[in-house]
Amino acid sequence: MSKKLTSTAISQRSLFGPPPILEGEDAATYDELFGRVCAAVKPVDVIDEMLMADVVALEWEVLRWRRLKLSLIGEHALMALEGFVRENLDYDLYRKHFVDELTTVLQDNRAEDQMEDFAQTLARECARNEPDAVGKVNEFLAGIGLEMDDILHHGQARKAKELAQKYRRRQPGAVKLIDRLLARAGESIEAFVAEALTEELENVERIDRLTTIAESRRNASLREIDRRRGVLGETLRRRVQEIEAREIDVIEATPAKGKNAA
Amino acid sequence: MTSDRKIKANRTNARASIGPQTRGGRARSAKNAFRHGLSLPVQSNQAHCKEVQTLARQIAGRHAGAHFEILARQIAEAQVDLRRIRYVRHQLLSEALAERYRYESRAVTRMKFKVIKQFLTPKLADVSLPAFIEKFLTTAQEGPAKFATILSIETKRLLSMDRYERRALSRRKFAIRAFDEVRRN
Numbered sequence: 001m002s003k004k005l006t007s008t009a010i011s012q013r014s015l016f017g018p019p020p021i022l023e024g025e026d027a028a029t030y031d032e033l034f035g036r037v038c039a040a041v042k043p044v045d046v047i048d049e050m051l052m053a054d055v056v057a058l059e060w061e062v063l064r065w066r067r068l069k070l071s072l073i074g075e076h077a078l079m080a081l082e083g084f085v086r087e088n089l090d091y092d093l094y095r096k097h098f099v100d101e102l103t104t105v106l107q108d109n110r111a112e113d114q115m116e117d118f119a120q121t122l123a124r125e126c127a128r129n130e131p132d133a134v135g136k137v138n139e140f141l142a143g144i145g146l147e148m149d150d151i152l153h154h155g156q157a158r159k160a161k162e163l164a165q166k167y168r169r170r171q172p173g174a175v176k177l178i179d180r181l182l183a184r185a186g187e188s189i190e191a192f193v194a195e196a197l198t199e200e201l202e203n204v205e206r207i208d209r210l211t212t213i214a215e216s217r218r219n220a221s222l223r224e225i226d227r228r229r230g231v232l233g234e235t236l237r238r239r240v241q242e243i244e245a246r247e248i249d250v251i252e253a254t255p256a257k258g259k260n261a262a
Numbered sequence: 263m264t265s266d267r268k269i270k271a272n273r274t275n276a277r278a279s280i281g282p283q284t285r286g287g288r289a290r291s292a293k294n295a296f297r298h299g300l301s302l303p304v305q306s307n308q309a310h311c312k313e314v315q316t317l318a319r320q321i322a323g324r325h326a327g328a329h330f331e332i333l334a335r336q337i338a339e340a341q342v343d344l345r346r347i348r349y350v351r352h353q354l355l356s357e358a359l360a361e362r363y364r365y366e367s368r369a370v371t372r373m374k375f376k377v378i379k380q381f382l383t384p385k386l387a388d389v390s391l392p393a394f395i396e397k398f399l400t401t402a403q404e405g406p407a408k409f410a411t412i413l414s415i416e417t418k419r420l421l422s423m424d425r426y427e428r429r430a431l432s433r434r435k436f437a438i439r440a441f442d443e444v445r446r447n
Contacts, residue, residue, distance in 0.1 A: 072406040203410040
């Protein structure tokens with residue numbers, strides 16, 4: 001059976017071109033889908049193979065658009081969640097990230113005569129809100145066109161992103177923390193999904209249109225296969241009747257000769 | 263009012279502007295209006311003609327006769343056309359997905375310009391760009407957001423390809439029905 005499928009697949013490739021696989025899609029999954037459809041349809045001629053190849057390609061497209069829609073909404077919802085976490089994150093939770101960011105900025109722009117650990121020490125003191133250090137850092141940042149808030153927001157954003165990613169992977173610590181933040185603010189994850197849907201409505205509608213087109217074309221190909229099965233069945237029935245009629249003629253003719261002979 | 267001297271110069275320049283002069287230049291400019299070539303019939307390409315022939319023979323199979331051959335050829339032409347349209351569409355999407363910066367949402371592009379503008383002031387000329395800003399500027403949109411942006415930017419081209427596909431599908435459907443009808447009788 002598998003050998004038969006492989007030969008059909010090879011003939012399909014040469015007749016109908018390479019499979020419509022895009023970047024990030026799995027060729028093996030496409031082949032599996034092709035094999036399953038082939039086993040169900042059992043094409044009897046080239047036209048059947050054409051229609052079957054259409055069904056597979058269009059089904060692949062339907063799956064692609066559905067996947068895209070889900071991941072688009074999911075990603076947007078995650079971004080909304082990330083924004084929420086960023087807004088509601090306590091300073092203690094992202095202090096380390098703030099220190100890292102500030103250290104990098106200070107180190108990249110430090111004067112040649114300053115020690116290497118100067119940046120980290122100053123960043124730590126600043127994070128502890130020591131007035132001298134805060135003053136120095138503010139002065140330093142002003143010289144390079146930045147503000148303390150820029151660094152703070154970036155540290156906060158990095159931590160929020162980390163937490164949101166962990167939440168997506170359902171890591172218990174992140175789930176617990178985010179659920180607590182959501183409960184405290186009276187929010188829910190469904191609200192972010194709804195927000196994502198609203199924001200992405202134009203894209204979702206566009207993807208839905210593409211899905212509908214692919215679905216209706218796939219269904220049309222399936223209908224054609226079905227209709228051809230009917231035609232094939234009718235043709236076979238007629239052929240059988242013709243053969244039977246000829247056989248009957250022969251049978252009827254043979255005893256008549258015999259009778260005459262008798 | 264345009265002076266006589268200027269009018270004369272304009273006319274002389276216009277006479278000199280007669281388009282590409284070399285054979286290569288003329289060949290290139292002849293293709294200026296070429297977009298995807300889907301409006302051209304299958305017969306205009308030799309490779310496609312061969313494919314049509316091969317496929318038509320396979321479709322006609324053991325059924326001999328001129329009528330069968332014509333109908334099989336019609337199916338094959340529509341099928342090769344369909345394959346060509348789908349290939350062009352697939353190429354468009356593949357190339358767009360492989361592009362790194364071209365397909366970015368307007369909001370992100372605007373934000374990047376704003377940041378660049380801020381750092382282009384003479385006061386900050388010697389300042390090294392903070393790592394997180396550099397990362398933001400050099401990171402391109404990826405994943406589903408990029409795909410959605412591609413669909414949004416390329417809607418017009420995709421729709422035009424869709425029209426070609428719809429017509430080819432319709433041609434093939436009726437050709438198959440006619441072929442089956444003749445075969446049944």
